[in-house]
Amino acid sequence: MLKNYFKIAIRNLFKHKLHTGINLIGLSLGLGVGILIFFFVQFELSFDSFHEDQDRIFRVKTHERIDGEMRETYASPVILAAAFRDEFPQIEAISGVTGADVQAILPDQSSQNQRLRLVDADFLKILNFPLLKGDISNQLQDKFSVVITEEVGEKYFGNENPIGKSIQLKMGEDFVDYQVTGVLQNPPANSSIPFEILMPIANMDFFADEESLASWYNVWGFNLVKLQSSEQVESIHQSMEAFMKKSLGEEYEEGGLYFSLSPISEMHFSQGAGNGGIETTQASLLWILAGIAFLVLLIACINFTTMAIGRATSRAKEVGVRKTMGASFAQLIGQFLTEAFLTTLMASIIGLVLAELLLPTFNDLFQKELDIVYGPVQFSILLGLILIITGLAGAYPAFFLSGLRPIKVLKGNLSIHFGKQGLRKGLVTFQFFISFLLIAATLIMVNQMNAIRNYDLGFAQDQILIVDMPDYPSKSFLTSLKESYRTAETFRQTLAARAEVASTAISVATYGDDAYWQVGYPKEDGTLFSFKVNFVAGDYLKTLGMELVEGRDLNPTIGADSSSFLINEAFAQAFDWDDPTGEMIPGTRFDPHQIVGVVKDFHHASLYQPIEPVLIAKSPEAVFSGISNLMINSTTNPKLLVQSAVGDLNQIKGVIEEEWNKMYAGLPLNITFMDETVQEQYQADERLGKMVFIASCIAILIASMGLLAMVALSIAGRTKEIGIRKVLGASGWSISWMFGKEYLVITALGLLVALPFSLYLMQGWVSQFAIKAWPSWLSFGLLSLGGIAFTLLIVYVQSLKASLSNPVNTLKDE
Incomplete structure (x- = not known):
């Protein structure tokens, strides 16, 4: 019996090549993405599971x-x-x-x-x-x-x-x-x-x-x-x-x-502070990726189901004959499910090949070293996908067709209006909903990341290089900082004398490197005031192009302004200072000091975080004398900031390497670019946006293939109606519109549900940023027009061919 199921299933699959081909392509694309993502999610969930107890x-x-x-x-x-x-x-x-x-x-x-x-x-x-x-x-x-x-x-x-x-x-x-x-x-x-x-x-x-x-x-x-x-x-x-x-x-x-x-x-x-250099992943990323894989697979399953329903009339006579010959309900279900299983199995094999081909791109996108390992867990995932997809895609057609009554089928009195129209339209509408949901999510993510990319952070990014200076480990923070800065200052002055260098500075922290020190001290009212601290030397504000809104800059001369501070506007607002210059931090804990200038608020950390009070000093003693809390998330070795005076950054890198080899021969040199450092802060969301874009493209491709097949099946079932309408004088455009308006309603329904739902779903993602930007309604309007035009184009191409056919050929049998 099982052997016959497979023989008949293979015969049917080869007989309807277009139907089989569309299902295979859709399921293979869905499974290729799904296998890759589900294996990745399984790998991430397995972290630290090898530890006993x-x-x-x-x-x-x-x-x-x-x-x-x-x-x-x-x-x-x-x-x-x-x-x-x-x-x-x-x-x-x-x-x-x-x-x-x-x-x-x-x-x-x-x-x-x-x-x-x-x-x-x-x-x-x-x-x-x-x-x-x-x-x-x-x-x-x-x-x-x-x-x-x-x-x-x-x-x-x-x-x-x-x-x-x-x-x-x-x-x-x-x-x-x-x-x-x-x-x-x-x-x-x-x-x-x-x-x-x-x-x-x-x-x-x-x-x-x-x-x-x-x-x-x-x-x-x-x-x-x-x-x-x-x-x-x-x-x-x-x-x-x-x-x-x-x-x-x-x-x-x-x-x-x-x-x-x-x-x-x-x-x-865990995404909290103080992770200590451990390997972390956002749990939300895994669920988003798993959701994307599920949606793409669901679209492919809907294709399978809608096309099976579309072919219900031709398969109904087959069911009627087989039931008359003694086939039972269970045998027919087994036959149709076997066809679904074989299609899914072939698609799984192709999907595995696609997953292997896509693996390098996926690893590059998410900065991972994932290998597809075919162990028991992976085999269970694959088998589960095959069985679930077989059930999702093949269950309804199998039960629906197997339940048809042979007398009505063979007399030609069969009415399967709901199966052919209502459910099919509902599934296609849902397919469009998923596709437009992914496209709208992509639009929102692209718009947000463009806003982040173009946002003024309060400092210059271009033509600035960051050089990691050698650390000077010591049991004393002060000694470590002083000695590290002393040797770094010599190197800074050497580079500053070169014509290729516009300006230089030394800094403990740079944007987004989590190296700003978190310090706190008790205020007079007993509360603990927390702020960020950065220690600098050289022309810090000039090199980074920061704006001074009040007072003056720190004197770059060695030894000068050792008890002077710069603060940002947020620091001044915390103490309600109208004119902070000349003020001292309230309380008696700090050694004598003076605030000499206020820097316009700048983003010291990524735009996931709001601006915090920041203090900039040259000498750590003046700060350490007053604080009671200290948290350092990174090493204390300083960074040298170099602003290039030439357009060719490779030239300025050559200058830095030349001077480095003179002073630090044998020590490793690490040079990064400020603009690249800024962009690295958002790589995770940039990658997620690319993944959503790829998924939306695959979803559109699968949905369009399904739409193409469904329109073809719909036209094939109404060829005589088209012939009669042409004989009665209907134009090709009117016949195209007859089919187009049906799918236009489906597209509009998908859009009307997908757009507001995408806004609701993406609120959580957008809310993680301190700077938020939503696409304009014009963008959503263009997206809607594009979706409608895309649907009409597919329908028009198919229906125009039918409307141009000679009605004599379709009506001569009547």
Whole structure:
């Protein structure tokens, strides 16, 4: 029986080549996109799932009240690990995780920047990174030991056994030898915590002084906790208030600062501050992509269903004959579902080929390294898609046709008006709704991103290069900053003397790099005022083209204006200053200082965030004397900003490389462009916009093929009517309009529902930006006219051919 199903199904598929071809193309395109997206979503959802006892592993989240508002960050103090270990017996293991960049010497005596993770010995007890070489019991015990990955071992030591060998890392002023005690398997692609070298967290004394490391208000990296039981989370949360009272003493303020535990399963999808360089993805992106894949597949399924309904009349006689010959209802359903299954199976094979072909483009678009792996999970996804699509596309035609009564079919009295018209029109309307919804979403996204791209950020972007200067690690922030700036200033002056350079400046932070320091101090009324700080040198405002609205600029001379500040307008508004020049920050905590100028508000961060109060200073001492809170999300090494005086940026890069090799020979040079840095902030949404555009194009292609086929089937069923109308004097245009008005109503309904629904759906996406821009009604009007014109063109091309045919040929059988 099953063999006959397949034989008859194959015969029918080859007999109706156009019908089969359109279904195959539509389903193949839909499955190609769907397979790629669903495999990608599955990969993203698998992050960190390889850790054993995942339900018992958590990341500490910090909650702090600043300016009367509770703020959350995943960064936490270094002191927390030891305090939690002593206070909460429910904790089986705990480890801080802090990132740092240092200079490393390779065996060939060349140097490179090396990313480190400073962790506690419990790190390898919490997370499952297999140790390939070494004894697990003595890893990360000795301060001057390191654990490396296979990749680092090959890079530093080739094929030799790394155990017992040394790696030279610059810690503070000197290079220090660290002995390799273990080699770990390279972290898998679905690990949220990438690393190359693990180092004991005791080495934090190279990066900060004892006071900073012991402060509850200075956060570094994050902390991971493994509990004895997952049910113990609530008991720790309930004990948190007593713990904070004990830890903060006189500084305790109810609800002012506390910690909670966030499951590691949520780490990959966390978008809060203080993520510490982990691999993250927006959960909303996954659901949007999955929704796009579902809609494209749904359009392809609708094509399948509407075309099957359109061919109902020709298949009805087949059903009547087969029922008369004894075929049962179940057998007929099995036959039609087999045809749907074979079509879907062939489309799946073609879709897999398309997915493989589209994979490089997809990886480039989303900056991923996804490989299509055909494991049990992927096979289950593929099989599920085939079965679901077979059901969606083939169920209604199978049950509808199998249920026809043979007497009415064979007598010619069959009425399938609803099947041929009502449902078919409804499905086509829904198909147009999805297509126009995706097109409208693309229009909204393109309009928003164009507004972002053309928005005045308050500083210049063109002809400005950013050079990462060497860091100077020190246990003292002040020493680190001073020494880094001292060497950077020498290099800045060297470049400033070149004719190819218009102006130069040094800055800790640049736009969107999350390097502005978040600081806070208690105001006279007891509230904590929070603001951003940037330390600069040279011609900062001139280089970036910033506008000074009041007062004067900082003096670029070394040593001058060491106690002077620049602030932005938002900072002045926070204190209701009409004339901020000459003012001092209220309170007695700060050393004597003076505000000498006000900079017009500029966006220090991406346009996802509103403008915040910003203070710009030359000397960190004047700021550090007054603050009580500090959060640093990035390293302290300064950046050199270079404004080119020549149009050829390659020429100015050559100048920088020439001077760099004279002063920093052997050190890696990293140069970026300011305009590219700005655009990188919106890459995720730019990529999403491109994906929606691609999906809308595929949806239009599938829908147009379906419309083309449906118009052809409709005309084929009304050829005699067309002939009679022509004999009675109807023109070709009137006959075309007879068909066109039917699909014009369908198109208009799809548009009327899709446009307002797209505005509703996209509100959440647009609301994430501080600057919002919606398309004009003219844009939506042009979109509507384009959709109507597109439909009429398809209908007109098909109907015109029928209207030009000789009526004698269609009526001679009557």
